[in-house]
Amino acid sequence: MKKNKVLIIITVILLIGAAALLAYDRLGFGKKEAAGEEQSIDDVLKVTVDMGEIATNLLDNRYVKISFMIEADSKDAKEELEKRKFQVQNIIITELSDMKAPELEGKEGKQAFEEAVKKRVNEIMQEGEVVKVYITSYIIS
Structure with missing residues (x-):
């Protein structure tokens, strides 16, 4: 029983982390132009x-x-x-x-x-x- 609760908690934490990373990437946070890359x-x-x-x-x-x-x-x-x-x-x-x-x-x-x-x-x-x-x-x- 304890093992199931621990697995559920770990799974939820991983899912929340994956969702946060996906949202971070999709919203464009942290995307800067590569060094030396100029705008057209x-x-x-x-x-x-x-x-x-x-x-x-x-x-x-x-x-x-x-x-x-x-x-x-x-x-x-x-x-x-x-x-x-x-x-x-x-x-x-x-x-x-x-x-x-x-x-x-x-x-x-x-x-x-x-x-x-x-x-x-x-x-x-x-x-x-x-x-x-x-x-x-x-x-x-």
Whole structure:
């Protein structure tokens, strides 16, 4: 009698464990891209928003004309970015208005600016987040 109860308990535990593993796998938990595996460009474009061209003055009275593409982490986040486009453009303009031209020069300057925009935009996002900000054109005069 005791052996039957122990076998039943072990069987139930194994079945619960198998069901949990199956649910974990089916729901996609823990699935990350393999190291070094890149998304296809089509996948990137599905979650990317063109912010258009922005022209504004810098802190040192120079003028910048700059364009951006912003990549989100999901289609829902992309939709939110499209709705918040005016807010994102405002963030970009206010960030630029507090910078001098030399701060945007070189690779490091542009990357630092992209990261600053990404951080500020993520602060207002509710449906996901920004993965990457791309400067697609840039002119300072």
